[in-house]
Amino acid sequence: MAQSPITTRCDDFAAWYQDVVLQGDLAEPAEIVKGCMVIKPNGYAIWELLQHELDTRFKATGHKNMYFPLLIPESFLKKEAEHVEGFSPELAVVTIAGGKKLEEPYVIRPTSETIIGHFFAKWIQSWRDLPMLVNQWANVIRWELRTRMFLRTTEFLWQEGHTAHATHEEANEVVLRMLDVYADVAENVMAMPVIKGMKTQSEKFAGALRSYSIEAMMQNGLALQAGTSHDLGQNFGKAFDVQFQSKEGQLEYVWQTSWGVSTRLIGGLIMTHSDDKGLVLPPKLAPIKAVLVPIYRKDEEKAAVLEAAHRIAKEIGAKVDDRDGQSPGAKFFHWERRGVPVVLELGPRDLASGKIVLKRRDTGTKEPVDQSEVGAKLAAALDDMQKGLYNRAKDRMKANTVLANSLDEVESILKDVSAEKGGGKFVMAHIKDDPACDARLKEFKATVRNIPLVDEYDGPGKCIVTGEPVDRRAVIAKSY
């Protein structure tokens, strides 16, 4: 496996992505379970790091983890009209259990608003019970037709936050706070720049009043919706009769939010940073930050090199690759494909001169450094790499973002773009938040990704479809 070549990004971006995943040993398709994958140790370790970063922030913003049942009575989904319409086509249904046909089937959760709504109704009576701030780490199933590892799989791992509030204003604060948390993790941990914005009505979550997203640009110029945060209004409150007595003694429906990110983030991470040699990981999400490869030809060199290798590696927290029967070249190749940020080389000549060679995965630069300084140099390299990857991605997004002032212009920019060929752009254009306008973009397979919360362009303008005045430009792109 490790010896197969990786398709280049230019040749076929989609094939490149698959090669990077497989040869980084992150995951593999579970062809016997439609659209599912096995997440392998290298991939799962990244997920664990992401979980830790997210979970710490969820707890710091007052959310508590709970666990709700995987199975949801089928009738629950039907209680919210838009919700069932959106999710029905994607459901996996349990009809037999314990050897018997069930009277009422269960669906495997595609998301948990409905079952959590049911429990919120039991737990919330008074304004004193609010806000209720819950998070769940879980697996969900959505029966997708076209799947790609990490980006869209039938089963995926995610977290789903669910909150209930006394006022719409307070709910909205949480919606935007959690969007900020997601943007913080995306930018400062994943080194993946994102645009925070509002989804159009036709792209919102099924059952929400409003949805917000963070959108990232992949190296092929396609957009990836990397996280969403929803203002559910009182829709689920009414569907599940979640009422509370207000301070003023009135019976009112709660205002709810929900927000989620998933293992899809790992797909975004790969498509933001990796190169034609394979996986590139930002240091903050690298399960192994540095590997030391000892080099020796003769047996009499081995003991001294290995002793120094282990001593230095211990000091700086690196892993020593002392596998026998593998050449140094094979080892470099191995760690390169796995995206290890820094590989250190230590040979007999380095030993004599008190040096060690530090090689960066992102830039490919090799630098001999004093052994006495390697700890500081490694820390500096990791720090520089984290920043460098972010800046490179940010520059790329900037370079591939263009303005357009007519539908024709948008179409001509995006018409030949595909996940395979790349060439994608973020097209900033004025377009009205109206399903009829979204529909026009569908003609050439683009969508409004979101309407940015912060306008970095030229303010109001005329809708490219209707000519009506629009507040600011939206991001239009092809996407995953």
Add this chain to the structure above:
Amino acid sequence: MAQSPITTRCDDFAAWYQDVVLQGDLAEPAEIVKGCMVIKPNGYAIWELLQHELDTRFKATGHKNMYFPLLIPESFLKKEAEHVEGFSPELAVVTIAGGKKLEEPYVIRPTSETIIGHFFAKWIQSWRDLPMLVNQWANVIRWELRTRMFLRTTEFLWQEGHTAHATHEEANEVVLRMLDVYADVAENVMAMPVIKGMKTQSEKFAGALRSYSIEAMMQNGLALQAGTSHDLGQNFGKAFDVQFQSKEGQLEYVWQTSWGVSTRLIGGLIMTHSDDKGLVLPPKLAPIKAVLVPIYRKDEEKAAVLEAAHRIAKEIGAKVDDRDGQSPGAKFFHWERRGVPVVLELGPRDLASGKIVLKRRDTGTKEPVDQSEVGAKLAAALDDMQKGLYNRAKDRMKANTVLANSLDEVESILKDVSAEKGGGKFVMAHIKDDPACDARLKEFKATVRNIPLVDEYDGPGKCIVTGEPVDRRAVIAKSY
């Protein structure tokens, strides 16, 4: 909820257990999904601590986390005859997905030996690929008729380790090593003494050659199987054609193991330590180790008490319960039912005398200590409590373990025991590992829990059923 009384253990142990769970706000039944529960923040936080303790040990013993699909093709289960026979009655089956009837139904994993066997066959070719050491944190479903929160629920959270080896000897080492890991966490983290032993052939895991367990004694004298570790032999290797080329060039089937513990551990934790006032947690598994309750009557006392409370709490890592509108008594009650190990009281008189009152949840003792020493005293109290809870449970197990030398004797000791009434014993008796002997115990609803790995009794003797010579006494008990 918090004001309801807790049934005493003497009155009805099963009702007491349910009260402790509900009033500790650990979980509640999800009556709309058969046999499921919602794990609430107080319960989930204990699970997170347990996960951390276990996961650290799994990684230290060389295992890597992966994630396999929730759904398993129905035909997979049928490949191992004993396995399908054991699990068939408990399966939940997905027959419809994406709006269509499936050609082959999927079952929701009751355990993952089969799907992991499928992938092991893909990944393992040579002895160089061995050992393969995998762990998965996941939810599973087993359609149980009688359920009890944490102890037996239709869906539960667990970890399942799966390993493959070149030799039976090496597989067996892992089986016993992971049993040791489980015993270590049970005894040194949960403060729950356990007996490590081998299950009889009729009690082993469906598809295993041999199963081992740790068995704990609950306060009603019933046994709880708290963790299992299985020697799967070559059964799944043969069923899924997991073959490897040995060093000698032969094609051989791998030897596999699997081992798991679940949210059931939380049930064991509760039934080992809690009392008639509610939950008692060993400090190592207490999400909140100490709460400081500030006491003041007059408004002019409030500021000084709160200032000191927050200052001291910050120093020692305690939580301040500064909720308005709750009396100190209500606060003590609240934290008592939630099993917080130490509650500190700080009032105006304490402020004047430089003291603070430290109250232990386990013993109920209250001790005024110098504020300057409270950090050290708290640490000492937590340490003493961790040890004390273990010793108390160990003494209880010893006191309720009896020897018997005939089937009549075993029956007369166990006949009136029940989960509600208690009175259970561990009866140590010589009994042959033969399904016919196990069957005799079923007559009075007891089972051989395990045959201890270490004989702490009188060595060989005659089987109480057949009279044949038996190596050592086994643990016979009623159980959950």
